[in-house]
Amino acid sequence: MLRNLVRQAGRPLALGLSLFALWLLLSGYFTHATLLCFGVASVMLTVWLSDRAGVMDGEGVPTRVFPGIVTYMLWLTFEIGKANIAVAREVLRPKLKLSPKMIHIPARQASDLGKTIFGNSITLTPGTVTIDLHDDSILVHALTEDLADVEGIISMGEKVCAFDGEEGRDWARNRKNGGEGAS
Template sequence: MGRVFILGLTLAAIWLLLSGYFDKPLLLGFGVASVATSLYLARRAGVVDEEGAPFGLFPRILGYWAWLGGEIAKANLAVARRALALEPKLSPRLIRVPMTQRTNAGRATFANSITLTPGTVSVDLEPDRILVHALADEFADEAGIAAIGARVAQAEGAGRRAVVAEGAQ
């Protein structure tokens, strides 16, 4: 029941921040109705658990998002340089990168992080690996992609050792 309450507060806060309506009773009523409906459906579907509402991960996830934003910015510049070159040197290839995430949410975060990073796209998930399409050799750096995976594993609570090991390579 505590998770449902925290989820309700979180959804209400997000709705208020994104809508910007603090003084219109009808719209506030719609907001309350949408939060209540979302909570009812989430509870009925059984997704309000540690994986579906991982409130303990928020501090680590915020740090991960900040780091990922920087990586996305760097990759954007690299892709723009290649795209705007007089003779773009593209060498698309597929690589398999090991996955160390323990949860489905961690695996999905890893795959989505790869796809969000310009120059790479997650193509297929296997039980212990992910197939990644890279635009050029520069983006097909297995160690760099594995570093993303290590950061995700750290954010989901797998420990710091994975990140330290990846950074040492």
């Protein structure tokens, strides 16, 4: 009974703590009691509305990705910075050497959420845009040959697989070891 209660409270608690941490980070108000109370109230209202709307499930509050997605977001921020520099260098050249290219990238993520995170990560990285998503591949448009780095994009997909679920973790592990599914 206690285990069931903890399981039921897990998603609302995870959502509430995540929202409050995000609110603190974005607002910057750590000492004003009134504003902190309003922040707590808004988070509680959001959690309550999410529960009432029935979106407090594994898709709406994917607690399985929380630990891994934090390190992934830090890594992605660094990659976005590197891509910004590469695109700025291309654009500021006296003679533009743009060579647009469309490439197909395998999408081995175990869930729709994982594929969405992977596709959005590609689009967030300057110089690349996710054009289409199929069950097993993503069509990507890249501005230049350098940005159309298939291995680099597949590596990004591996990082998503690492926190997306057991099937995705197995594929990423096999690929890293040069085993089956390494294509």
